[in-house]
Amino acid sequence: MCYTGGGVSTTTSAALNKIVRILRAETDASKLKKMRTSFNNSFYRFSTTSDVESDRYTGSLSEGESKMLNLSVTKSLSKITLLVITLAIMLTIISCKNDNLVSPEEIIHLVRHDCGNGKWGFRDTTTGEIVVPCIYDYVNNFSEGLASVGIGSITNRKYGFVDKTGKEVVPCIYDYVNNFSEGLAYVRIGNSANGKYGFVDKTGKVVIPIIYDNVFWFSEGLAAVEIEEKCGFIDKTGKVVIPLIYDGAYPFREGLAYVRIGSIIDGGKYGFVDKTGKEVVPIIYDAVWNFREGFATVRLDDKWGLVDKTGKVVVPIIYDYVADLFREGLVIVGNGNSANRKYGFVDVKTGKEVVPIIYDAVFDFREGLARVRTGPQKWGFVDKTGKEVVPIIYDIVNDFREGLARVGIGYSGNRKYGFVDKTGKEAIPLMYFEASDFGQDFNGKARVWLRLENGTSRTFCINKQNVEVPCN
Numbered sequence: 001m002c003y004t005g006g007g008v009s010t011t012t013s014a015a016l017n018k019i020v021r022i023l024r025a026e027t028d029a030s031k032l033k034k035m036r037t038s039f040n041n042s043f044y045r046f047s048t049t050s051d052v053e054s055d056r057y058t059g060s061l062s063e064g065e066s067k068m069l070n071l072s073v074t075k076s077l078s079k080i081t082l083l084v085i086t087l088a089i090m091l092t093i094i095s096c097k098n099d100n101l102v103s104p105e106e107i108i109h110l111v112r113h114d115c116g117n118g119k120w121g122f123r124d125t126t127t128g129e130i131v132v133p134c135i136y137d138y139v140n141n142f143s144e145g146l147a148s149v150g151i152g153s154i155t156n157r158k159y160g161f162v163d164k165t166g167k168e169v170v171p172c173i174y175d176y177v178n179n180f181s182e183g184l185a186y187v188r189i190g191n192s193a194n195g196k197y198g199f200v201d202k203t204g205k206v207v208i209p210i211i212y213d214n215v216f217w218f219s220e221g222l223a224a225v226e227i228e229e230k231c232g233f234i235d236k237t238g239k240v241v242i243p244l245i246y247d248g249a250y251p252f253r254e255g256l257a258y259v260r261i262g263s264i265i266d267g268g269k270y271g272f273v274d275k276t277g278k279e280v281v282p283i284i285y286d287a288v289w290n291f292r293e294g295f296a297t298v299r300l301d302d303k304w305g306l307v308d309k310t311g312k313v314v315v316p317i318i319y320d321y322v323a324d325l326f327r328e329g330l331v332i333v334g335n336g337n338s339a340n341r342k343y344g345f346v347d348v349k350t351g352k353e354v355v356p357i358i359y360d361a362v363f364d365f366r367e368g369l370a371r372v373r374t375g376p377q378k379w380g381f382v383d384k385t386g387k388e389v390v391p392i393i394y395d396i397v398n399d400f401r402e403g404l405a406r407v408g409i410g411y412s413g414n415r416k417y418g419f420v421d422k423t424g425k426e427a428i429p430l431m432y433f434e435a436s437d438f439g440q441d442f443n444g445k446a447r448v449w450l451r452l453e454n455g456t457s458r459t460f461c462i463n464k465q466n467v468e469v470p471c472n
Helices: 014-024 033-042 078-093
Strands: 057-059 110-116 119-125 128-138 139-144 146-151 156-160 168-174 185-189 196-200 204-213 224-226 228-235 241-244 257-261 269-273 281-283 295-300 304-310 315-318 329-333 342-347 353-359 363-367 368-372 378-382 390-393 405-409 417-421 424-432 448-453 457-462
Touching: 110 128, 110 139, 128 139, 128 146, 128 257, 146 168, 168 185, 185 204, 185 448, 204 224, 224 241, 241 257, 257 281, 257 329, 269 363, 295 315, 329 353, 329 363, 342 363, 353 363, 368 390, 390 405, 405 424, 424 448
Parallel strands: none
Antiparallel strands: 057 363, 110 119, 119 128, 139 146, 146 156, 156 168, 185 196, 196 204, 224 228, 228 241, 257 269, 269 281, 295 304, 304 315, 329 342, 342 353, 363 368, 368 378, 378 390, 405 417, 417 424, 448 457
C-alpha cells in the first residue's frame, strides 16, 4: 500500500511530482514490498496525494522548449515497466509530497544547521543561537511544532522528535518516523520490509499500537493501515472504522478516500469510500485521482473522465487524457497518442467541451483566460467559450495577472517583451528585453529591462500605463 523509510522528503520539481501522480494509480506498493529490503532507509514516504500548485503545462514539446518528460507516455507503458520507473524516480529524487508539509512560518526562525563533523542541530536565524544542540546525525524541518531527528549511521540510525527548545520529546528509539499530521506521527520499529508501524503523540506516548505492516498519515481524522496485505482505516483512538478488506487504501481528501480491490499487476480496480465505509464511487475503475473541488479523474479501458461524489460520471470517459487538477471550473482534456495529442477544455459541471480539442499545448485558466499553443511555438489566449481573444502570434506568453499578461516575440537575446490586455490589445508595446509580471513582488507594478542605444541597459518599474514609477 505504501512506502516508508529512514528519512523525510525534500522538495520535488513540478515535473517529477506530476510523474509521481500519474504513476501512483499504476503502482502498488504492497506488491513492491519484497523489494524494499535492499533499499533499507534510502526510501522516503511515497505519497499518493501529491499536489502541484504551480502553473501546469499540458501539451506536446516544441523545438525551443525544454525537453521535459511527456507525462502521457507513462500511461501507455507496461505495468512492469511502470514499477521499475517508479523505483528509479524514488531513488533519483528521494522525495515525496506529504499532506503535512512544513508551513512557512515554522521555518522562518529555526533552520537546520550543519555543525561540522557530520552533526546537525537548529539555529535561530533571528539571534544566531543554536537552540537544538549539534548532537544529531540527521535533522528535518519543523512541522506542527516538532522536528524529526536521528542518531547513528544511516544503516543503524534511530529517530525521534525535538521541540523548538531542543527538548527530545519523542526519544530516538525508532527505525523510522514521519512528520506529525493532525497531532500524531507514525513510527516504525524494525526494517522497512518486516517492521511494524504505529502512532505516537507529541508527548512521545504510543497512542496506537505498533502492530501494522504499513500505514499512511492521518488525514481528515482517519489513517489507512495494513495488516497481512489487507487495508482499511482507523481513527485516532486506534478503532477500526472501515474494515481491513481492501488491497489498497489511501488518505482521505474532501471526505472520500480511494481504495483498491485486487493487485494492479492483476488488473485491480479502484473506487471511493466515505468515512462510514460506504462505497460511494463503485470500485470499477482502472485508475483514479483524488477528489478536488468535488470531482475526481477516473480511467476505464484506457479512457479518462470525471466523476462527482455520488459516483455520477460528469465528464464522459472518452478522452485519452484528463488532467487531475483544474481551475475556474474547466478541466484540460486531450485526444490522440502522446506524440500527436490535441488539447482543449471541458466544463466539469456540464461535461460540455467549451474549448475545442485542437491545440498542441495548453495551460490552466487564470483570470478567465488560458494560454494555448498551435504549431511549433506560437501562443495566444482563449476565453471560456473557446474564442481566441489574444491572437496566437507570440513566442512566449505568461498568465494574466491584474488584467495584463506578459508576451514576447523573438528568440534568445533578440526577444522583446510587452503586455496585452484581455481584449488582445497590446497595452504596453513590446519594447523591453525582459519584464516581470504585474503584481510580482512590486505591488501592482512590473519591473522591466530596457536596452539603450549605447549598448547598455537599465532596469526600472512601470505602471499599467507604461509610465516609470518607483519600485518600492
